Amino acid sequence: MNTSLFNGLFFLLLVLLTLGLFACESGPESPKGFSLPQGDIAMGETTFLKYQCLACHTLDGVEDESVIKVFEQPVRLGGRYSIVKTYAQLVTSIINPSHKLAPRSIHLESVVTEDGLSKMPIFNDVMTVTELVNIVAFLQPKYKVKPMQYTQYHHYHIP
Numbered sequence: 231m232n233t234s235l236f237n238g239l240f241f242l243l244l245v246l247l248t249l250g251l252f253a254c255e256s257g258p259e260s261p262k263g264f265s266l267p268q269g270d271i272a273m274g275e276t277t278f279l280k281y282q283c284l285a286c287h288t289l290d291g292v293e294d295e296s297v298i299k300v301f302e303q304p305v306r307l308g309g310r311y312s313i314v315k316t317y318a319q320l321v322t323s324i325i326n327p328s329h330k331l332a333p334r335s336i337h338l339e340s341v342v343t344e345d346g347l348s349k350m351p352i353f354n355d356v357m358t359v360t361e362l363v364n365i366v367a368f369l370q371p372k373y374k375v376k377p378m379q380y381t382q383y384h385h386y387h388i389p
């Protein structure tokens with residue numbers, strides 16, 4: 231391939247990538263402007279155990295012998311190959327589990343209901359927002375997702 235054609239294609243690729251980025255950034259459905267307060271990782275682990283997430287999940291470095299396992303093949307949380315790639319997706323997968331099923335679970339019939347919904351319970355009526363924020367803070371580093379831009383609180387100076 232000659233250099234100018236290569237350069238042309240490379241430029242085109244850059245333009246497409248840029249457009250792709252902007253496409254995700256705009257529109258009422260975009261997660262732009264979404265922000266939760268900074269969570270407490272240690273409290274997040276406590277909450278993770280409290281709601282017995284390990285009944286259906288595995289998470290590297292976290293065990294709880296007292297929990298009764300629901301699935302023969304639990305859904306692994308964290309790691310590189312999960313569908314969850316952003317902070318917003320991590321929050322979504324907890325407050326709206328059927329929104330997008332983890333790719334591996336599509337093969338595991340037993341983790342979805344006959345209607346194709348996630349068997350993951352909806353915790354929204356029992357889990358407080360603080361607990362959610364803490365759980366997400368705890369899980370986020372296990373996912374290698376891009377860290378969230380937290381709300382910056384500035385001190386107001388009254389002149």
Ligand code: HEC
Pocket residue numbers: 278281282283284285286287300305306307308312313314320323324327328330331332333335341342348349350351353365
């Ligand atoms: C009764 C079983 C069950 C329990 C309990 C459960 N989950 Fe799930 N969860 C699932 C199933 C099944 C999936 C995979 C299908 C899907 O994506 O919804 C899933 C998916 C997820 C995902 C996305 C997985 C990925 O990597 O893409 C996250 C994050 C998650 N669960 C967090 C939690 C947390 C946090 C708790 C505890 C508060 C919890 N789950 C409790 C069944 C469960």
